[in-house]
Amino acid sequence: MSASIKIKKGLNLKLIGEAEKSLLELPVAEVFALKPKDFVGLTPKMLVKVGANVVAGSPLFYDKNNEAIRFCAPVSGEVIEIIRGAKRVILEIKILADRAVKYGSFTKANPNDLSPKEITDQLLQSGVWPFIRQRPYGTIANPSDSPKAIFISAFDTNPLAPDNDFVLSGKESHFQTGIDALQKLSTGKIHLNVKANSSPAPAFRGAQKVQINTISGPHPAGNVGVQIHHIDPINKGEIVWYLHPQDVVIIGKLFTEGIYDPLRIIAVTGSQVSSPKYYKTIVGSSLKNILTDAGLKKGDNRIISGSILSGTQVAADGYLGFYDSQVTVIPEGNEYEFMGWLAPGLDKFSVSRTFFSWLTPNKKHDLNTNLHGEERPFVMTGQYEKVFPMDIYPVQLLKSILIEDIDMMEKLGIYEVAEEDFALCELVCTSKIKSQEIIRHGLDMVRKEFS
Incomplete structure (x- = not known):
């Protein structure tokens, strides 16, 4: 039976720089990078060397703690660099991409006709499995586990977050195929959680083999952890899997077209972006061309792959995180503010009544990284x-x-x-x-x- 959850505690952080709903596709970036630090608890073991030629879906490395979990190239090209840090820890595997992506071939099949083992093997061999994560711990799911439920949050309440109803437009078929595959991997329910008092995208509204729950309230109502807590809480020894909607589409495309195609529609947002909009790119893409097209305002900027609240700082020529569907750019905020505590603070954000900005609760703010x-x-x-x-x-x-x-x-x-x-x-x-x-x-x- 569907659940209807109302979240009362939380906070909607209103910021300048929301992406307009226009989608732009730029030429494939020159360089891509897969970063092992994007994966919690991973100890990578390389399968290729510098100079190796790969296609999209070619394995680059595997998890030393679980050798069945492979991480594959998102595009075709040449492995040009393996960057290591202290104690030779692998930080980045860089690929010089071909102008036209070549794909490795995997079995095309209807998930409804496959066994759970066949589906799992296909996900592992193609490099798609790492998109499936688990609670507790927030790590990549163990393919030998059987989760009590699978959660998919169809909406994101983070500041300036992408609109998944816009992002999933036209992807109904792949999304449903992904659901069909996931349904074979758990004896429990697949919970598809949508925003209450809204009209979800057809991909969500028409999804089969799922329990559609409605969630209302401020951020973090869109966080899958909050949804799990209120719908099917985790006790010691229990496991729940979760995915983002775009990850479900990648799974669906694997079975319908037989390729590993980690396309990602991202929202480039923030007060320091001249033209915030959506871009069609690929997981691990260099952000250089995208940020150049979006236009960064002058000044010392903080570029974040992911949400402003929990994303990862990257350089202007850095790379999109494996799980990220948003890039946020805000002022660095490293300028000294002389006697700022004495000012009335009409433009300062505060959750208390320290500043007079509480008189304008709907005002959008231009926040920086200053801790004050x-x-x-x-x-x-x-x-x-x-x-x-x-x-x-x-x-x-x-x-x-x-x-x-x-x-x-x-x-x-x-x-x-x-x-x-x-x-x-x-x-x-x-x-x-x-x-x-x-x-x-x-x-x-x-x-x-x-x-």
Whole structure:
């Protein structure tokens, strides 16, 4: 039976720079990069060397902890560089792309006619499997596990997030084929969660073999972790898989066309973008041409692959993250503000009534990365609880991680959360605590303890 969930706690951060609904496709980027750091808990083992020629779907490396999980080239071309960091940790595998992408061939089949093992093998061999992630831990799903449910959030409530109804337009067939494949991999339900009081895209509205739930409320209502918590909470020993809608389309295209084609429609947004719009690109693409076309305003800019709240900083010639469908550009905010605390702050964002900006709640702000202070003692303020819509004590959970008390972490709900669920807590925190880093440390600690 479908669920209808109303989220009351949270915060919608209104920012300048929303992408207009126009889609542009530029020529294929010259260079692509796959970054192992995009995958939590991954220890990569290379399968190719510099100079190797690959096609889209050729394996580049595998997970040393689970050799069945392969990571494949998103385009065809030549492997031109393998960048390593300290202790020879692999940071990037760069590919000089062909002008026209050549694809490796995989079996075309209707997932309804295949066994779960045949579907799993196809997903693993093609490099599509890493798009399927799991809670707890936020890691790539283990193909030998059987999840109790699969979650797909059809909408994103992050600031300036792409509109998935626009992005999924015309992809109804591939989306349904992807659902058909996923349905074979779990004995539980596939929960497709749509925004309440809206008209979902035909791909979502007409989806079969799913339970369509409606969710309303402010951010983080679109976070899959919040949706899992309110629909089918995770207990110790249980596993839930989740995907983004565009990842489901990639799975569908694998079976209908027999190719690994990780196309990604991204929204280039932010106050420092002259012409925010949508671009059709490929996972791992260089952002240089896209940002040049969108036009960056003068000044010291912070470029983020992903959401402004939980994305990853990249250079102007950096690369799109594996799971990202948004690029955000905002001012760096490294200029000193003389006696800024004395000003009335009509243009400053605040969740409290510190500044007079609370008088204009619908105003869109131009935020930068300035913290307006340094890290302070971690005190109880009640701020976290106002924006954290789970039945979990967020401050107590963070402090249990800081003292590395695994038993207490389990009792306080560590299995139900991931970094993105604490992004708003980090935003509103008076103490400037890096909540997302702490949550990742706790998740890694528990994962290693019970692995």
